[in-house]
Amino acid sequence: QAPLVESGGTLVQPGGSLRLSCAASGFTVDHLSIGWFRLAPGKEREGISCIDSSGGPTYYADSVKGRFTGSRDNAKNTMYLQMNSLKPEDTALYLCARRGRYSGSRYNTDQYDSWGQGTQVTVSS
Secondary structure, three states, rough: OOOOOEEEOOEOOOOOOEEEEEOOOOOOOOOOOOEEEEOOOOOOOOOEEEEEEOOEEEOOOOOOEEEEEEEEEEEOOOEEEOOOOOHHOOEEEEEEEOOOOOOOOOOOOOHHEOHHHHHHHEOOO
């Protein structure tokens, strides 16, 4: 099984909500930081949230702050991204990644050493 598997993406109307999951296998997430990124057509990969190791804070990009909430369930070895008040510009492939380095910005992709395949979120009426 792949180390990280995302799920929960689908077509949703503007203003709607979704919860994405990121299931980890082969390692435990409780002592690691996990990042959420998204990739939209014609745009660069954007870091949108970083869930620090248990007990630490969760960070959000300005583009999603106040609408998205990251969480973890260590017992299930799974991370979640609750997305509310979705907008058409949130349409993207959403990926989670394991942070393996802590030498730079939390949203630099070179800080992450394992990536899921992504789950597609489409916000449209």
